[in-house]
Amino acid sequence: MPDTLTLLGLESSCDDTAAAVVRHVPGQAPVILSSVVAGQADLHAPFGGVVPEIAARAHAERLDHCVEQALDQAGVVLADLDAVAVTAGPGLIGGVLSGVMTAKALAAALGLPLVGVNHLAGHALTPRLTDGLAFPYLMLLVSGGHCQFLVVQAADRFTRLGGTIDDAPGEAFDKVAKVLGLPQPGGPAVEAEAAAGDPLRFALPRPLLDRPGCDLSFSGLKTAVLRARDGLVAAQGGLTVQDRRDLCAGFQAAVADVLAEKTRRALAASGMAVLAVAGGVAANATIRARLTAVCAAAGARCVAPPLRLCTDNAAMIAWAGIERLRLGLTDGMDLPARPRWPLDDRAAPMIGAGRKGAKA
Numbered sequence: 516m517p518d519t520l521t522l523l524g525l526e527s528s529c530d531d532t533a534a535a536v537v538r539h540v541p542g543q544a545p546v547i548l549s550s551v552v553a554g555q556a557d558l559h560a561p562f563g564g565v566v567p568e569i570a571a572r573a574h575a576e577r578l579d580h581c582v583e584q585a586l587d588q589a590g591v592v593l594a595d596l597d598a599v600a601v602t603a604g605p606g607l608i609g610g611v612l613s614g615v616m617t618a619k620a621l622a623a624a625l626g627l628p629l630v631g632v633n634h635l636a637g638h639a640l641t642p643r644l645t646d647g648l649a650f651p652y653l654m655l656l657v658s659g660g661h662c663q664f665l666v667v668q669a670a671d672r673f674t675r676l677g678g679t680i681d682d683a684p685g686e687a688f689d690k691v692a693k694v695l696g697l698p699q700p701g702g703p704a705v706e707a708e709a710a711a712g713d714p715l716r717f718a719l720p721r722p723l724l725d726r727p728g729c730d731l732s733f734s735g736l737k738t739a740v741l742r743a744r745d746g747l748v749a750a751q752g753g754l755t756v757q758d759r760r761d762l763c764a765g766f767q768a769a770v771a772d773v774l775a776e777k778t779r780r781a782l783a784a785s786g787m788a789v790l791a792v793a794g795g796v797a798a799n800a801t802i803r804a805r806l807t808a809v810c811a812a813a814g815a816r817c818v819a820p821p822l823r824l825c826t827d828n829a830a831m832i833a834w835a836g837i838e839r840l841r842l843g844l845t846d847g848m849d850l851p852a853r854p855r856w857p858l859d860d861r862a863a864p865m866i867g868a869g870r871k872g873a874k875a
């Protein structure tokens with residue numbers, strides 16, 4: 516295997532079609548030569564959520580173009596590549612298949628190794644790409660599709676400490692925005708409303724805080740917001756601007772409380788000195804501040820990669836591919852596309868698969 520590795524990464528497991536080129540020289544920081552992400556929000560907006568068939572078709576149509584753009588922007592040609600890495604799950608199966616078939620075609624035509632990457636491993640290994648973190652560290656994934664605590668021990672070894680038993684937090688932000696008539700994606704809209712709201716006006720639940728462990732739940736909290744809204748509508752015929760702000764503030768405070776307490780427990784249980792956070796929800800300033808405070812109190816370092824690398828992208832897949840290749844882990848043309856693929860197969864299976872596919 517050459518010392519310097521230049522990998523093409525492909526990602527198509529949800530609603531972003533992405534291709535990227537990452538280069539790594541041993542002993543040096545890896546370099547993201549390009550990272551192209553073609554979002555599909557416009558295609559799914561009329562349906563109020565990701566439609567798997569529309570997503571799969573869009574991935575199939577756009578992957579070639581994204582690959583061309585990624586190579587162009589990186590200033591490399593196909594012959595410069597050392598391997599092709601691709602998200603092989605978990606995710607919406609049609610999209611994952613589009614990526615896996617594209618990667619197989621490229622690898623076969625170019626005579627290159629194929630590396631199948633678990634999408635969650637891509638997120639979990641990102642702090643090594645951006646911040647050079649050494650193993651082991653604690654990872655909190657909080658996005659529209661994922662919510663779990665992982666101890667990242669090696670590029671191919673993860674221990675799951677807990678995760679959501681129903682919705683992911685971003686999914687809850689999106690649903691709360693929907694019931695309050697706010698635009699999608701809901702997270703930024705709810706955060707903006709919450710800034711002028713009173714988080715104490717509505718008594719909303721803190722799900723699963725009364726139970727030990729690091730599992731989380733957000734579905735009941737979302738329903739509590741819906742009930743509070745319905746109560747106001749029944750009593751006064753609608754919501755005032757302030758009602759909406761207070762509901763958003765109350766919901767956000769509840770999510771922040773739950774994430775902070777579960778993070779405190781995960782740090783204590785794992786004994787890790789570093790917490791890395793990834794996913795769109797980590798963009799929330801209130802949540803970020805609470806997580807930073809929890810780390811400070813525990814004497815742990817808090818690392819949050821830049822947002823464009825925290826959300827779905829292919830640079831993280833190329834990087835995870837490099838890590839696997841350095842361990843000698845490659846795949847054959849029989850690499851399957853997997854809708855479900857837990858990172859830690861010793862952990863109890865998750866229940867529920869949300870709007871954006873399986874959570875693990």
Ligand code: KG4
Pocket residue numbers: 529657658659660661684685686688689700701702703706794795796797798799800825826827871
């Ligand atoms: O990681 P991401 O871009 O995509 C996947 O879910 O795969 O995360 C998107 C999620 C959406 O649910 C969005 O509402 C949420 O992250 N989000 C936020 C904020 N910005 C994005 N949630 C809370 N506060 C935010 N500022």
Ligand code: ZN
Pocket residue numbers: 634638658660661826827
């Ligand atoms: Zn993701």
